[in-house]
Structure formats: structure tokens, C-alpha cells
Amino acid sequence: MNEETTKAQVTVLGLGAMGTALAAALLAAGHPVTVWxxxxxxxxxxxxxxxxxxxxIEASPVVLACLLDHRSVYDTLGPSAASLRGKALINLTSGTPAHARSLAAWAAEREIDYLDGGIMAVPPMIGRPGAFVLYSGSQPVFDTYRPVLDALADSRFLGTDAGMASLQDIALLSAMYGQFMGILHAFALVGSAGVTATEFAPMLRGWLTAMGGFVEGAAEQIDKRDYSIGVVSNLAMQAAGYPHLLEAAIDEGVSPALIAPLRPLFDQRLAGGHGAEAITGVIELLWERK
Ligand SMILES: NC(=O)c1ccc[n+]([C@@H]2O[C@H](COP(=O)([O-])OP(=O)(O)OC[C@H]3O[C@@H](n4cnc5c(N)ncnc54)[C@H](OP(=O)(O)O)[C@@H]3O)[C@@H](O)[C@H]2O)c1
Incomplete structure (x- = not known):
């Protein structure tokens, strides 16, 4: 690795909260930075x-785009596509896998080397431990500009399908929002009886940490598509208890909106004869809807 790539000149398009944090981290790492x-x-x-x-774009061999959305990336790059020819484009704007794949195709047609990225951090975390960014698309761009990427966060390359970073970014966010939904519902429920969120928080945090072990057990069952492996609390038992969650919410004057969607899925699996298995088998119903 030579000095040219370790301290490469970088262009950052977009000076919103995230673009500003990216530019600041690059400057702090000693990269000359041009911004727009x-x-x-x-x-x-x-x-x-x-x-x-x-x-x-003309100022640097590598261009980082961090704009509001997919549309704003096209609006910004479209009229200047010719100046990107032969350069590396790293798009850190959030979008869907389809957005990333369409931008990769657009870039390939114009001989632009495209790497897509999903930032798993908020702006104050950029350049600090704990932040990570998922990348997919051009492996040469990832390898060549690794020092640039590592100045921003821990860099993880997920393969040459440009949509993969976005897919896994969205999977992580989906899990996060699922957790947020449960947390908000739990606070609403105890709050209906006058228990403050601050009072309840330590117990909730401990419970979520203990339940985190679900991830690895579920992963083994899902990969083998065998939901009878190591069942501790079977679906029939959980499906019998789940209505209590809904009834209690209604009795206490709390909307069950955030927890209601799981019940019909439990019931459907139960009706399909999977009562002795783990609840993980619900994933079969999600795949069926594809
Ligand atoms: N902030 C976070 O916590 C976070 C975390 C992970 C990922 N991200 C992603 O990072 C990206 C940027 O987020 P941000 O927090 O920086 O957002 P932001 O503070 O709202 O900034 C949005 C940026 O996009 C520009 N923009 C919007 N529409 C445009 C258009 N049509 N043409 C050109 N520029 C346009 C804005 O320019 P103007 O100044 O001219 O409006 C601004 O530079 C988003 O895709 C976001 O999802 C953000």
C-alpha cells in the first residue's frame, strides 16, 4: 500500500449530518478532502x-456520496456522470438493494467503479470505535481505498452483489425496530399502572440481554430448516400464552398495535401441526409471502 492510497484525496458529496461527519473523520485521518x-x-x-x-468529482480519484436518498444521488450525479468515468464511486446514501443494483448498473454503463455502503452508526460515532459500515460491489474499490474506508469506521465487505450491503443493513435495522417496538410496548404497559420507564429500564435491559441468546439457536434451526432442534419452549405453549399479552394490553388501556401481528402467525403454524416445534418456524410463513 503506497502513500497515494493511504492518504488519498477524497471528494465528499453531501454535507448533511452524516456527510459532515464523514468529511471530518477523513480530515482527521490526514486525507485531503474536497466537498460539495x-x-x-x-x-x-x-x-x-x-x-x-x-x-x-474532478478533484479526487474517489468520490463518496452521502445524500438524502436514492433520487438525490441520481439528481446530483446524473449531469456530471462523464467526470466520474474511470473513478471510484462509493455511495453511502441509504436505499434498498434494488436501488444499489440499479446504481451499480448505471455506473457500469459509464465505466465508473461502484461500491455501495450501508452505514451502521449515527454521525457522532463516525471515526470512533463501535461504528461499522457494510460494503458490497466492487472489490477493487474496497481493497484500493481500504485506508479511506477504515478512517470512517470498521469496514466489512459482503461480496460483489452491490445490493448485499443494503440488504444486510435493512435486516439489521428491521431487527432493531422490532426490538424498539417491544420496548415501547413494555414501557406503555407498565406506565399504564404508574411504573416509570426509568424504574423499569434496568429490568428490561437485563431481560433483553438474557433473551439475546435466541439469535444463535434460531440461526441453527433456520439454516437446517428443522424447528425441532433443541426446543425449550414449544410453539403450542407460546401460542396459548400470547393472547394474554393482547388481553392484558387491552385491559390496561394500551393499544396492542405493536405486538398484535405475531399472533396470527403463531396460530397459522399451530394449525399446520407445528405445535411441538420452536416458534422459529414462523419464518416459513414469511418466506411463503415472497
Ligand atoms: N444521520 C444518521 O444517523 C444516519 C445513519 C446512517 C445512515 N444515514 C444515511 O446517510 C444519508 C445522509 O443522511 P444525513 O443524516 O446526512 O441527512 P441530512 O442531514 O438530512 O442531509 C441530507 C443531505 O442530502 C442533500 N440533499 C437532499 N436532497 C438532495 C438533492 N435532491 N440533490 C442534492 N442533494 C440533496 C442535502 O443537501 P442540502 O443541504 O442542500 O439540503 C444534505 O446534504 C441518508 O441516506 C441517511 O439515511 C444517516
Missing amino acids: NRSDRPTPQGATRASTVSEA
């Missing part, structure tokens, strides 16, 4: 401000 933003936002100290997208 659609409207007038503060320039990170030490960065060079470009007045047009083309000027920003």
Missing part, C-alpha cells in the same frame, strides 16, 4: 469547497 453540497452549509475545517459537482 447543494445548498450553503458550513465547510468542515480543512476541506476545500467545490462550487460544482463536476469540480468536486
Whole structure:
């Protein structure tokens, strides 16, 4: 690895909360940084401000885009695509796997080397331990600009399918929101009887930590598509108890909206004769809806 790639000149398109944090981390790691933003936002100290997208792109061999959404990436890059030819484009804008694959195809047609990224952090975490970014698409871009990427966060390459980073990013966010839903419902339930969230929080945190072990056990059952492996609490027992969660919420004047969707899935598996298995088999119903 030579000095050219360890301290490569980098262009950052987008100076929102995340783009600003990315530019600041690159500057802190010693990279010369050129920035562009659609409207007038503060320039990170030490960065060079470009007045047009083309000027920003021309300044560096590698361009990081961190804009609001997929549409804004096309709006920004479309008119300047010619200046990206032969360069590395790393898109850290959130989107779907289909968005990433369509941008990869758009880039390939224009001889732009495309790497897609999903940032698993909030802006204050960028450049600090704990942040990680998922990447997929061009392996040469990932390998060549690894020092640039590592200045932002822990970098994880997930393969050459440009949609893979987004898919796994969204899977992690989906799990996070599922957890948030349960947490909010639990706080609402105890709050209905005057227990403060602060009072309940330590017990809730301990419970969630203890239940985290579900992940590995479920993974083995799912990969083998065998939901009878190591069953501790079977579906029939859990399906009998789950209505209590809904009844208790209604009795206490709390909406069951966040926890209600699981019940029909339990019932459907039970009706299918899977009562002795683990609840993990619900995944078969999710796949069926594809
Ligand atoms: N913030 C987070 O916690 C976080 C975490 C993970 C991933 N992300 C992702 O990072 C990306 C940026 O997030 P952010 O927090 O920086 O958002 P933000 O603070 O709202 O900034 C949005 C940026 O997009 C630009 N933009 C919006 N529409 C545009 C358009 N049509 N053409 C050109 N530029 C346009 C804005 O420019 P103007 O200044 O001109 O409006 C601004 O630079 C998003 O995809 C987000 O999902 C964010």
C-alpha cells in the first residue's frame, strides 16, 4: 500500500449530518478532502469547497456520496456522470438493494467503479470505535481505498452483489425496530399502572440481554430448516400464552398495535401441526409471502 492510497484525496458529496461527519473523520485521518453540497452549509475545517459537482468529482480519484436518498444521488450525479468515468464511486446514501443494483448498473454503463455502503452508526460515532459500515460491489474499490474506508469506521465487505450491503443493513435495522417496538410496548404497559420507564429500564435491559441468546439457536434451526432442534419452549405453549399479552394490553388501556401481528402467525403454524416445534418456524410463513 503506497502513500497515494493511504492518504488519498477524497471528494465528499453531501454535507448533511452524516456527510459532515464523514468529511471530518477523513480530515482527521490526514486525507485531503474536497466537498460539495447543494445548498450553503458550513465547510468542515480543512476541506476545500467545490462550487460544482463536476469540480468536486474532478478533484479526487474517489468520490463518496452521502445524500438524502436514492433520487438525490441520481439528481446530483446524473449531469456530471462523464467526470466520474474511470473513478471510484462509493455511495453511502441509504436505499434498498434494488436501488444499489440499479446504481451499480448505471455506473457500469459509464465505466465508473461502484461500491455501495450501508452505514451502521449515527454521525457522532463516525471515526470512533463501535461504528461499522457494510460494503458490497466492487472489490477493487474496497481493497484500493481500504485506508479511506477504515478512517470512517470498521469496514466489512459482503461480496460483489452491490445490493448485499443494503440488504444486510435493512435486516439489521428491521431487527432493531422490532426490538424498539417491544420496548415501547413494555414501557406503555407498565406506565399504564404508574411504573416509570426509568424504574423499569434496568429490568428490561437485563431481560433483553438474557433473551439475546435466541439469535444463535434460531440461526441453527433456520439454516437446517428443522424447528425441532433443541426446543425449550414449544410453539403450542407460546401460542396459548400470547393472547394474554393482547388481553392484558387491552385491559390496561394500551393499544396492542405493536405486538398484535405475531399472533396470527403463531396460530397459522399451530394449525399446520407445528405445535411441538420452536416458534422459529414462523419464518416459513414469511418466506411463503415472497
Ligand atoms: N444521520 C444518521 O444517523 C444516519 C445513519 C446512517 C445512515 N444515514 C444515511 O446517510 C444519508 C445522509 O443522511 P444525513 O443524516 O446526512 O441527512 P441530512 O442531514 O438530512 O442531509 C441530507 C443531505 O442530502 C442533500 N440533499 C437532499 N436532497 C438532495 C438533492 N435532491 N440533490 C442534492 N442533494 C440533496 C442535502 O443537501 P442540502 O443541504 O442542500 O439540503 C444534505 O446534504 C441518508 O441516506 C441517511 O439515511 C444517516
